[in-house]
Amino acid sequence: MQTIILVRFGEIHLKGNNRHFFENALVNNIKKVINGKVEKSQGRIVVRTTDPNDAEKVAKIFGVVSVSIADEIENNQIEQYIKNYKGFPTDSKTFKVEVNRANKAYPLTSMDLAKKLGGIILEQNKNLKVDVVNPEYVLNIDVREKTYVFTKTLKGVGGVPVGTSGNALLFLSGGIDSPVAGWLAQKRGLKVNAMHFETPPYTSGASLEKVKALAKIIGVQKLYVVNLTDAMKEFKTKCNLAYTITLMRRLMVRVANHYNYQCIVTGENLGQVASQTIEGITTNNSLSTTPILRPLICYNKEEIIKLAKTIGTYQTSIISHQDCCAAFVPDKPVIKPTIKVCEQEENKIDYATLLDKIISSIEICEI
Numbered sequence: 001m002q003t004i005i006l007v008r009f010g011e012i013h014l015k016g017n018n019r020h021f022f023e024n025a026l027v028n029n030i031k032k033v034i035n036g037k038v039e040k041s042q043g044r045i046v047v048r049t050t051d052p053n054d055a056e057k058v059a060k061i062f063g064v065v066s067v068s069i070a071d072e073i074e075n076n077q078i079e080q081y082i083k084n085y086k087g088f089p090t091d092s093k094t095f096k097v098e099v100n101r102a103n104k105a106y107p108l109t110s111m112d113l114a115k116k117l118g119g120i121i122l123e124q125n126k127n128l129k130v131d132v133v134n135p136e137y138v139l140n141i142d143v144r145e146k147t148y149v150f151t152k153t154l155k156g157v158g159g160v161p162v163g164t165s166g167n168a169l170l171f172l173s174g175g176i177d178s179p180v181a182g183w184l185a186q187k188r189g190l191k192v193n194a195m196h197f198e199t200p201p202y203t204s205g206a207s208l209e210k211v212k213a214l215a216k217i218i219g220v221q222k223l224y225v226v227n228l229t230d231a232m233k234e235f236k237t238k239c240n241l242a243y244t245i246t247l248m249r250r251l252m253v254r255v256a257n258h259y260n261y262q263c264i265v266t267g268e269n270l271g272q273v274a275s276q277t278i279e280g281i282t283t284n285n286s287l288s289t290t291p292i293l294r295p296l297i298c299y300n301k302e303e304i305i306k307l308a309k310t311i312g313t314y315q316t317s318i319i320s321h322q323d324c325c326a327a328f329v330p331d332k333p334v335i336k337p338t339i340k341v342c343e344q345e346e347n348k349i350d351y352a353t354l355l356d357k358i359i360s361s362i363e364i365c366e367i
Contacts, residue, residue: 003052004072006148007045010065011160025161026063033057042102042144046072055154062187064156068140070148075106078113078147082120087139087151094131095121099141106143117141157187162219165189168293169261170220171252172196174211174321177267177296179313180304183218184295185265192265193222195256199229207321215367217313225363226255231354239345242334245275246283247345251355253288258359263291269304270297279336286339 009026023040030038034057036049047058052069059067073081088095097118099110108116118130121139142148170182172194182192196211208225215223228248235247256264268276285292296304308314 001050003049003054004070004148005047005049005055005058006068006070006142006150007047007058008065008067008156009045009063010158011063022063022161022164025164026061029061029063029161029163030058033061041146044102044142044144044148046148059154059156061161062157062159062189063161065158066153066156068148068150068153070142070150073147073149075103075143075147078117078141078143079120081147081149082117083124085121085124085139088121088125088128088137092128092137094129094135095137095139096130096132096135097121097139097141099143101143103143103145113141113143159187160189162186162189163191166262167191167193168263168265169224169256169259170194170265171256171267172211172215172220172223173267174207174214174317175267176308176314176317177269177272177304179214179218179267179317180307180311181265181267181295182220183307183311183313185293186219188295190263190265192218192220193224193261194220195224195226195252197226197228197252199232200227202229204321210316210319210321212365212367213316214313217316218311221367223365223367224259225365226252226358227361228252228358231358234349234354235345238348240334240341241330242332243337243342243345244330245333246280246337246342249275249280249284250287250342250346251358253284253292254355255358255362257289261290263293264288265293265295267296268294269299269301272301275333277335279338283337283339283342 027038027040027045030045030047034047034049034054036047036054038045038047047054055067055069058064097114099114101110101113122128122130138151140150165188168185168190170178170185170192172178172182182194186192194215196208198208212223228251231251232248235244239247253264268281270276305314308317
């Protein structure tokens with residue numbers, strides 16, 4: 001049996017002459033998720049499928065504001081449909097008809113059609129009364145190229161379609177913050193792949209599997225796995241210990257810049273740890289050839305955890321595994337690093353050779 005899903009989108013309406021680009025991107029993204037027919041209809045997207053569960057899948061696609069499973073009828077059959085409508089619960093006493101008339105060629109206004117259909121319902125259901133303020137049952141009529149009738153609406157994630165804002169490389173650690181940052185970046189239309197940094201044997205295979213699971217949850221399809229063990233040992237033995245983590249984060253940026261992404265996304269949160277101060281952020285920004293976006297920069301931990309629970313990453317993120325820097329964190333990490341000192345410390349090692357070795361050993365995993 002065919003199921004009709006009426007899909008609404010929000011911000012796309014504001015895109016002016018670029019609106020069709022965003023609409024087409026959303027249509028294509030829906031087609032990747034469900035096995036059905038997807039088409040545009042006067043400011044809506046209509047999905048035809050055999051699986052009612054596809055409504056929940058579509059609601060989770062970025063750019064979708066809400067969805068409704070609807071009956072689809074011809075515009076000249078609205079009154080007859082309402083005369084035969086049997087959907088009112090037996091315990092309902094009040095109702096309301098809400099009409100959205102997107103098709104301006106339809107002869108009745110929204111208000112006139114609502115009144116007319118309400119009258120038909122009252123004739124067919126003597127136990128019902130109209131209540132436009134607090135009805136027990138709302139019947140929605142959406143008049144477009146065809147008419148869609150529905151009673152329930154499922155909220156979507158909103159945002160703009162993935163892929164309409166460019167591509168990004170996410171630093172995915174396995175903690176709570178970075179998966180949320182990647183999810184938010186996708187919500188703003190970025191197509192996101194991820195880079196994970198490990199320091200075996202201090203980090204385990206189980207730790208990497210956890211990161212892969214997080215990547216799958218947020219929809220990342222490609223994961224770059226970078227071994228930093230030799231680099232961290234060099235930083236620890238040859239450089240100022242207080243700068244170890246700052247140097248590591250600068251190295252991460254250099255590795256990411258090797259790939260052709262339009263921006264880097266991190267889960268950094270201002271002041272959360274010693275390396276995430278304005279000074280620490282500045283030392284990283286100074287050497288990046290692409291913008292570094294930090295979606296969580298002004299969030300507090302409670303807000304981040306709430307988002308993580310909402311998107312489904314929290315329970316995986318809190319599984320206990322060591323991250324790449326845990327074994328190398330100094331007792332007193334520098335809080336206000338400077339670019340000048342960072343460069344002096346990096347000059348103590350054969351940086352170019354070290355960077356080439358790291359890049360040549362990167363593994364790419366398809367999720």
